Amino acid sequence: MKKEVPIAITFILAVFYVVANYFTGSPFLATVKDRLDRWYLVVAAWAVLVGSINLCQIHGRRISQKREGWVFSVWLLICLFGMMFFGIFIAKNPSHPGWTFMYNQLIAPMNATVYSTIVFYIGSAAYRAFRVRSPEASVLLFTALIMMLGRVPLGAMLLGGNQALSQMADWILNVPNAAGMRGIQIGACLGGVATALRIALGIERGHLGGTGE
Amino acid sequence: MSETMVTVGTWLQAFFTIVLVSAVFKDNPLYRFAEHTYVGLFAGYGVALTYFNYIRPNVTKNLLTDGEWSLLIPIILGLLIYTRYVKPVAWLSRYTICFQLGIGSGYVLAKDFKPYFVDQIRATFLPLWGTGDWWKDVSNILFVVGTVCSLVYFLFTIQKKGVQGKVSLVGRYTMMIAFGAAFGNTVMARVSLFLGRMQFLLGDWLGLIK
Incomplete structure (x- = not known):
């Protein structure tokens, strides 16, 4: 019941899903597959609080141990529960003006700012990591430079209006970049299929851990 | 508003x-x-x-x-994930994970193979000669060689010596170009986001730019 049944469920569902995708003429298989697709989303939706519970555990521990910055943890939990409470019990639907205000004036701009500041960190990290130390690092840096200069007017300005950098960037994107990415994608697909097979056949059991047994 | x-x-x-x-x-x-x-x-x-x-x-x-009562099954399955916080019944959360992984792995086996493997290989069969445009021929040759060499790089069951080593090295350089392009694009995307925020500060907030 504790291990064998869940593994059997994984196996049966995986086999059923594969069979249903190859025997598309069967209305029974198609109906069950559609239902499973819907159930997949419903299960994921009802498990949505796992992330919030983890946040509460981490920050709750910080608060109870009065670790450095615990006041910020209190504030984080206030924001978390405040937003949840406001959305579910006050706004009640995503078109509520208060809800759209929270998203448009706070969450979206903060999201954009957080992601935009990453540019400084990846810039300094790249400087340390890719300093022209090896031929490979030089190739990477040179390509990145062409891509960056080829995408902005500065590139053409440096060459006196010539669009060569932009054309080079396009060519790099369409030929060597696509070739490298395709090789990686094919390799990743084979890896994904192998992992899926291992999970379906019960060889991979890492996901059964974490329950304290 | x-x-x-x-x-x-x-x-x-x-x-x-x-x-x-x-x-x-x-x-x-x-x-x-x-x-x-x-x-x-x-x-x-x-x-x-x-x-x-x-x-x-x-x-x-x-x-x-x-009255779609069958939905109670996924709802209960979804709620079972929370049993992992109650030690004596924590094993019940495996049902939720295994249900999701069963469908997920079935999806990968049935749906991913064609677009990410078969179609990718099919699309790599490019004309290497006689397109009427020499630059396109060169690009196609580089594309095919780059893809094959990148794949060879991931063959860990052979020793990377001699010809295999050289082919693998070409694959490595091809991937370095791909990573450089990805890095350059990521930086530009982030710069564009940053400019958006600066435009907001100087335009919408301070009104210094129109």
Whole structure:
């Protein structure tokens, strides 16, 4: 019941899903597959609080141990529960003006700012990591430079209006970049299929851990 | 939205933008305040949005109004994940994970193989000669050689010596170009986001630029 049944469920569902995708003429298989697709989303939706519970555990521990910055943890939990409470019990639907205000004036701009500041960190990290130390690092840096200069007017300005950098960037994107990415994608697909097979056949059991047994 | 709310929204945006950017210079309490606000609001937003889009329609419409009682199965399965916080029954959460992984692995086996493997290989069969454009011929040759060499790089069951070593090295360089391009594009995307925030500060907030 504790291990064998869940593994059997994984196996049966995986086999059923594969069979249903190859025997598309069967209305029974198609109906069950559609239902499973819907159930997949419903299960994921009802498990949505796992992330919030983890946040509460981490920050709750910080608060109870009065670790450095615990006041910020209190504030984080206030924001978390405040937003949840406001959305579910006050706004009640995503078109509520208060809800759209929270998203448009706070969450979206903060999201954009957080992601935009990453540019400084990846810039300094790249400087340390890719300093022209090896031929490979030089190739990477040179390509990145062409891509960056080829995408902005500065590139053409440096060459006196010539669009060569932009054309080079396009060519790099369409030929060597696509070739490298395709090789990686094919390799990743084979890896994904192998992992899926291992999970379906019960060889991979890492996901059964974490329950304290 | 009223005029006052627009003003309040603009000032809030400006405050959080400046505070979040300030961390680039030095970590400070205001940044940490903004960071925790962002994480808390975003997590709460995600939960409420899932409630709006999935949980509420499933319960009020599909289950109670339309009488689709079979939905109780995935709802119970979804709720079983929370048993992992109660040690004696924590093993029950495996049912949720295994259900999701069963469908997920079935999906990968049935659906991913064609677009990410078969179609990718098919698309690599390019004309290497006689397209009428010599540059296209060269590009196609480089494309095919680059793809094959990148794949050879991932063959860990052969020793990378001699010809295999050289082919693998070409694959390595091809991937370095791909990573460089990806890095350049990522930086440009982030710069564009940063410019958007600066435009907001100098335009919408301070009115210095139109």
